[in-house]
Amino acid sequence: MNSPHVLKIENDLRVLSLEELEWLLERIAKQVQERKQIVNKFTDVKYMNEQLVAMASDLDIKTEIHSINHEFQVTEMDGLEKL
Template sequence: MISQTLLEIERSILSLSIEEQLWLLERIAHQVRERTYTAHKLGDAKYMEEQIAMMALDPDIQVEIAAINQEFVVAEIDGLEGL
């Protein structure tokens, strides 16, 4: 069922000029695209978090991380950690 408020909005839109209706339509389309994009970004972020969590459990990845940490151990003890 369509709300009374929505019907009032429709009546108000009909009273606008064609230019104003086009402007409003473009604004609504822009907002819908923006909200859709944001929703997809949030979905992608969740997917990426899941992938990173899975990678963290991968033994091969853990070996690589350990090797990288070993390469940078000198940088960690150079006294600059307080900066």
């Protein structure tokens, strides 16, 4: 996992002060936790279902769906039977 980019970063870290390294370490740890939370949210089926329920009851989304359905209403009357 030591790509050339990571090795360059490691070399660049050597010039930082202890305070800068500690600050950077805290920032990296925070970003890692945020990414883990995002990944966990999207792999959590319960969370996804809650989001779908929220979207289904959102007035703006309902309005947009109605607008799309209205726009394609003529196209749906093309004489083709539903499969």
